[in-house]
Every structure is written in structure tokens, then in C-alpha cells.
Amino acid sequence: MTNIQQEFKKLAVIGTGVIGNGWIARFLAQGYDVVAFDPAEGAEAKTRKTVSHAWSSLEKLGLAPGASRERLTFVPTLEEAVSDADLIQENVPEREELKKNVLASIDQFAKPEAIIGSSTSGIMPSVLQEGLTHPERFLVAHPFNPVYILPLVELVGGEATTQAVIKKAAQFYELIQMKPLIINKEIEGHLADRLMEALWREALHLVNDGVATTEEVDAAIIYGAGLRWAQMGPFLTFHLAGGEKGMRHMLEQFGPALKLPWTKLEAPELTDELKEKVIQGCESHAGDVSISELEQKRNEFLVELLDLVEKYWPESNNLVKK
Amino acid sequence: MTNIQQEFKKLAVIGTGVIGNGWIARFLAQGYDVVAFDPAEGAEAKTRKTVSHAWSSLEKLGLAPGASRERLTFVPTLEEAVSDADLIQENVPEREELKKNVLASIDQFAKPEAIIGSSTSGIMPSVLQEGLTHPERFLVAHPFNPVYILPLVELVGGEATTQAVIKKAAQFYELIQMKPLIINKEIEGHLADRLMEALWREALHLVNDGVATTEEVDAAIIYGAGLRWAQMGPFLTFHLAGGEKGMRHMLEQFGPALKLPWTKLEAPELTDELKEKVIQGCESHAGDVSISELEQKRNEFLVELLDLVEKYWPESNNLVKK
Numbered sequence: 001m002t003n004i005q006q007e008f009k010k011l012a013v014i015g016t017g018v019i020g021n022g023w024i025a026r027f028l029a030q031g032y033d034v035v036a037f038d039p040a041e042g043a044e045a046k047t048r049k050t051v052s053h054a055w056s057s058l059e060k061l062g063l064a065p066g067a068s069r070e071r072l073t074f075v076p077t078l079e080e081a082v083s084d085a086d087l088i089q090e091n092v093p094e095r096e097e098l099k100k101n102v103l104a105s106i107d108q109f110a111k112p113e114a115i116i117g118s119s120t121s122g123i124m125p126s127v128l129q130e131g132l133t134h135p136e137r138f139l140v141a142h143p144f145n146p147v148y149i150l151p152l153v154e155l156v157g158g159e160a161t162t163q164a165v166i167k168k169a170a171q172f173y174e175l176i177q178m179k180p181l182i183i184n185k186e187i188e189g190h191l192a193d194r195l196m197e198a199l200w201r202e203a204l205h206l207v208n209d210g211v212a213t214t215e216e217v218d219a220a221i222i223y224g225a226g227l228r229w230a231q232m233g234p235f236l237t238f239h240l241a242g243g244e245k246g247m248r249h250m251l252e253q254f255g256p257a258l259k260l261p262w263t264k265l266e267a268p269e270l271t272d273e274l275k276e277k278v279i280q281g282c283e284s285h286a287g288d289v290s291i292s293e294l295e296q297k298r299n300e301f302l303v304e305l306l307d308l309v310e311k312y313w314p315e316s317n318n319l320v321k322k
Numbered sequence: 323m324t325n326i327q328q329e330f331k332k333l334a335v336i337g338t339g340v341i342g343n344g345w346i347a348r349f350l351a352q353g354y355d356v357v358a359f360d361p362a363e364g365a366e367a368k369t370r371k372t373v374s375h376a377w378s379s380l381e382k383l384g385l386a387p388g389a390s391r392e393r394l395t396f397v398p399t400l401e402e403a404v405s406d407a408d409l410i411q412e413n414v415p416e417r418e419e420l421k422k423n424v425l426a427s428i429d430q431f432a433k434p435e436a437i438i439g440s441s442t443s444g445i446m447p448s449v450l451q452e453g454l455t456h457p458e459r460f461l462v463a464h465p466f467n468p469v470y471i472l473p474l475v476e477l478v479g480g481e482a483t484t485q486a487v488i489k490k491a492a493q494f495y496e497l498i499q500m501k502p503l504i505i506n507k508e509i510e511g512h513l514a515d516r517l518m519e520a521l522w523r524e525a526l527h528l529v530n531d532g533v534a535t536t537e538e539v540d541a542a543i544i545y546g547a548g549l550r551w552a553q554m555g556p557f558l559t560f561h562l563a564g565g566e567k568g569m570r571h572m573l574e575q576f577g578p579a580l581k582l583p584w585t586k587l588e589a590p591e592l593t594d595e596l597k598e599k600v601i602q603g604c605e606s607h608a609g610d611v612s613i614s615e616l617e618q619k620r621n622e623f624l625v626e627l628l629d630l631v632e633k634y635w636p637e638s639n640n641l642v643k644k
Contacts, residue, residue: 146617150546218556266586320501
């Protein structure tokens with residue numbers, strides 16, 4: 001057992017909506033004792049149903065030794081849930097005042113050294129930790145739905161969060177098979193949600209302006225960019241669209257388009273400094289793998305992915321009208 | 323042989339960069355004769371190399387009877403390339419004047435009934451067809467890299483394009499195993515690129531503002547949203563994030579976030595009309611499949627997709643720094 005395993009034995013989940021339940025399923029599958037609290041009527045039954053639904057996928061991903069759905073306890077008060085926990089995951093609705101109130105209670109009843117992670121999609125940690133007695137052990141730990149399958153968790157500390165807490169949290173989330181992405185600059189929406197939100201708002205504009213239906217937007221992503229982003233993300237994907245010279249050529253060719261009204265979002269100035277950051281970032285991500293090898297890997301991936309899409313959601317075929 | 327098969331026998335590709343070569347590979351794999359023209363030195367050798375690289379993936383996807391790399395001919399003039407072609411795909415660099423000049427030559431030398439499709443990423447068809455002798459047979463047919471694997475092609479007619487031409491083009495692109503998405507409202511960037519461009523510009527801002535490196539942006543997409551979008555697109559994905567009540571609940575919970583600075587893009591007003599469009603679109607995309615069944619399909623898909631990502635691009639593991 002590693003040190004980190006010894007330090008985190010009991011986990012508390014506060015708020016059991018879609019995200020809270022996702023955490024519970026992941027924690028249980030990773031072999032932890034979980035205590036949950038949610039004041040909503042019928043919350044426990046809903047959670048147990050969600051965990052049962054998720055379990056077959058979790059088995060396929062691989063359960064930790066000792067993992068059991070029986071190791072979940074619902075308790076009637078927040079105090080009971082957090083008083084004995086080593087890590088508390090907060091998942092109440094995305095309203096600043098509500099979150100601050102709940103976090104104040106967690107802070108009050110938790111052990112002083114327990115780590116508090118908030119699943120907030122967009123509120124900055126410095127805002128949420130204001131007024132806590134022990135703000136140093138608070139951080140944003142923002143996951144993605146379904147939490148029990150998707151590996152990404154964004155970790156963002158506030159001004160009062162210690163580096164030691166961020167480091168320890170990263171080790172813990174990694175231990176439970178996640179990819180902790182530490183974000184060093186606080187910003188509304190953190191990182192992933194800013195990207196998602198930009199696309200989401202543009203999509204809402206397109207629907208609002210009568211350019212497309214939601215189904216056409218879904219089709220435009222499913223059969224195009226969505227397939228590529230899953231493997232390499234937006235930057236490395238464009239690195240491959242530039243041919244042999246990669247991102248350098250891509251920026252030469254499409255840089256001028258940043259001035260065009262191709263979205264309602266204004267682009268930053270494509271300065272030499274920004275260009276070099278982008279080019280070098282792509283070259284570093286690609287590592288020693290040549291563009292031609294990258295293309296081969298991408299192609300093989302896409303051929304298999306198209307089969308998967310067809311296997312699990314052939315209904316998208318109906319999105320493209322004849 | 324269908325009527326459409328009889329109508330399209332010889333295809334011309336003008337401009338053989340990454341996109342033009344992608345078209346050539348797809349056309350050849352689908353069993354067509356292809357004539358290509360590009361004034362750049364060494365263009366033919368580059369194209370043949372690209373097609374060779376793509377061929378193993380095309381074999382996996384399934385070659386049409388008679389498909390052969392030998393059925394590609396490079397010719398020294400645009401006139402020779404297009405004079406005998408039934409469909410001409412234009413892929414010169416994304417500069418309006420250049421495209422208009424090349425399209426004027428294509429229009430001049432092509433058979434009057436030949437269809438001209440432009441691969442333009444963002445220029446509106448009405449702009450490009452201005453001044454053509456036969457503007458009625460011109461449309462935007464915008465594909466996605468790698469064109470020989472990704473099925474999406476956006477079809478946009480200009481003011482002068484006939485409905486018959488759009489319909490015939492849709493039949494043709496479908497015949498070559500694509501998903502033609504007909505877009506009825508002309509707009510800069512069409513549909514898919516607007517979504518991609520919004521995310522891309524936000525990503526550039528994040529890099530420019532020092533919030534994240536390009537590699538962190540890639541990680542944020544690869545391990546999060548990217549995995550989900552490949553299957554169901556942004557709208558249906560959020561439909562599932564709303565729990566049992568789907569998008570209706572999602573908009574209640576995250577609608578207010580549209581007022582928050584979670585991206586540099588301002589959102590539209592979330593009117594009742596827009597809400598209903600979005601909710602009904604998601605319900606229609608989901609069809610008779612319940613949220614719980616959708617979740618099951620999503621989960622099974624994601625479990626397999628994570629394996630694929632690991633199999634073909636384990637290098638992304640290095641993106642998340644320890």
C-alpha cells in the first residue's frame with residue numbers, strides 16, 4: 001500500500017446529482033468506503049440505481065480488489081458524512097452562494113487535514129475558499145460526465161491552497177485511474193469548460209439564428225471534428241492538417257482566417273510569439289513521431305472508431321437528411 | 323448501376339494539397355477515374371505518396387470493385403483536367419481572389435452540366451459563384467481531414483445554385499460513402515467550421531493568455547469532451563448530462579452560466595423559443611431510446627474508445643504532467 005493509499009481511506013460525497021453519483025460509482029469501483037449526503041427525497045435510491053447501471057462498465061474497466069457497491073453508506077446529515085472523511089467531494093448545484101454555504105459546513109465538520117475538492121464547472125477556487133477556516137486544503141477538482149468513465153479531472157488551487165494539497169490531490173486522483181490536469185492560472189470556467197463552452201455557445205447561436213438544428217450540429221461534430229479530437233485534441237489534429245510542415249504550414253494557411261467572421265468569437269492577434277508557442281507545443285506533443293507516422297496512427301484509430309460509432313449509435317445516420 | 327453512378331464517371335481534382343489529395347484517395351478507393359492538376363513542382367509524386375499511405379486504411383474501410391491507384395492521371399493543364407470531367411472538386415488555397423480565378427477557368431473549360439464543388443472552409447458559395455457562366459452547377463462541398471476516412475461533407479448552395487444540383491451532389495457524395503450535410507443558410511464558415519473555429523479561437527486565447535499550453539488543451543479535450551463528442555455530438559451529450567430529465571434539466575441548471583464569462587464568446591439569450599428548439603432537437607435525436615439506454619450505449623462506447631486511444635496514441639499520457 002502506498003502512502004497515498006493509506007492517507008485516503010474514507011471518502012465523502014456531498015450532493016448526489018449526475019456528477020456526485022458519478023464520483024460515488026468511481027470511488028466504489030476503486031475499492032473505497034464512501035459516505036454520501038444529499039437532502040433531496042429519494043436521493044439514496046437514485047444513487048444506488050445509478051451505481052448499478054454503471055457497474056457493468058466499471059467491471060469492464062477493471063474493479064480494484066475489494067470494490068463493492070455495499071461499501072456505500074448514505075447518512076442523514078452533512079456532519080456525519082464529512083466528520084470522518086479523508087477527502088470530501090462537493091457537487092451541489094452551480095450557484096456561488098449555495099456552494100459557499102455548503103463548503104462552510106463541510107469545512108466546519110471535517111477533520112482539518114481532510115482535502116475538500118469542489119466539482120464546480122466554472123467558479124474560481126479563490127472565490128469558493130473565502131471565509132473557510134482551513135482554506136489551504138480546498139481546491140477545485142472538476143470532473144467530466146460520466147465521471148466513472150472519463151479520466152479527466154481539472155485541479156485548480158486558489159490563492160490560499162497549498163502546493164502540497166494540490167500535489168497530494170493529484171496523486172489521489174491518479175490512483176483512482178484519472179488524469180489530473182493541474183491548472184496554474186485561475187480563470188472562470190477553468191480550461192476544458194472554456195473550450196466546451198465556446199463550442200456550445202456557437203452551437204446555440206447557430207440554432208438561434210436558424211442556420212442549423214441541434215441534430216445537424218450533432219452530425220457536424222460526430223462525422224467530422226469529434227472523431228479526430230478524441231484521439232489527439234485540437235492542436236495536434238491541426239498539426240496533421242498542415243501536411244509535412246505541420247502546424248507551421250497550418251498557421252500560414254489558416255492564420256488569416258482568424259480575421260474572418262467564421263464564428264462570433266473574436267480571435268487573438270496571431271503574433272510571432274503566439275505562433276511559436278503553438279508550433280512548439282505541437283512539435284513537443286508529437287515527440288519523435290513523424291507527421292507520416294502520426295497520420296498512420298490517426299488513420300488506424302479513425303477506421304476503428306467509425307466502427308464503434310456505428311456499433312453503439314447507428315441512430316446518428318438519421319441525422320443527415322436525404 | 324444506379325443513375326447516379328452512370329452520371330459520374332470521371333472526376334477531376336484541382337489543387338492537390340492535403341485536402342485535394344484526400345479527395346483523390348477517396349475517389350480512387352471508390353472505383354473512379356481521377357484526373358488531377360496542380361501547378362506546384364513535384365505535386366504528382368507527393369499525391370501518389372499520400373495515396374499509397376492512405377491505401378491500407380482504405381482497404382480496411384473496403385475498396386469498391388475496380389478501385390485502383392492506377393486510375394489516377396496527372397495532367398499539365400487545368401483545361402485538360404476538367405474538360406471531360408463529370409464532377410470537379412476545387413481545393414486551392416483559402417484566398418477568395420485565387421479561388422474565384424481558378425473557378426472561372428474551371429467554369430470555362432468544363433462541360434456545362436459538370437458539377438463544380440469547392441472545398442472552401444469558410445467562403446460563401448454566392449460569393450464564389452459570382453461571374454461564372456454556369457453558376458447554377460456550383461456549390462460548396464466542404465470535407466474534413468483526412469478526407470478519405472472522415473465521412474462528413476457540408477453541401478451549401480449559393481443563390482444561383484439549383485436545388486437539382488444540390489440533390490444530385492448529395493446523392494453522389496453519399497454514393498462515395500460520405501455523410502452529406504445540406505446547409506440551407508449561407509454563412510461564413512458554414513456549420514462545422516464555425517463550431518471548430520469557436521473552440522480553436524478560445525484555445526488560442528488560453529495559450530495566448532498563459533492559462534494553458536497547447537498540450538494541456540489537447541489533454542483537456544482528449545480525456546474529456548473529445549471522447550464524448552465522437553459518439554453523440556455536443557447536444558445529445560449534454561442531454562445525457564441532465565439526468566433523467568435530459569436537456570430540459572441541463573438548461574435549467576447551466577442556462578444561467580451563459581451569462582458568465584466562461585469563454586470569450588458571448589452567448590445568445592436563452593429564450594423560451596431557443597430552449598424548446600434545443601430540447602425538442604435532443605429528444606428527436608434520441609428517438610425512442612430512453613436516457614438510461616442512451617447512457618448504457620454511451621458507456622459501452624466510451625470503454626472501448628478509451629482502449630483505442632491508448633492503443634493508437636498512448637503518448638497523450640505524457641501530456642498530463644506529474
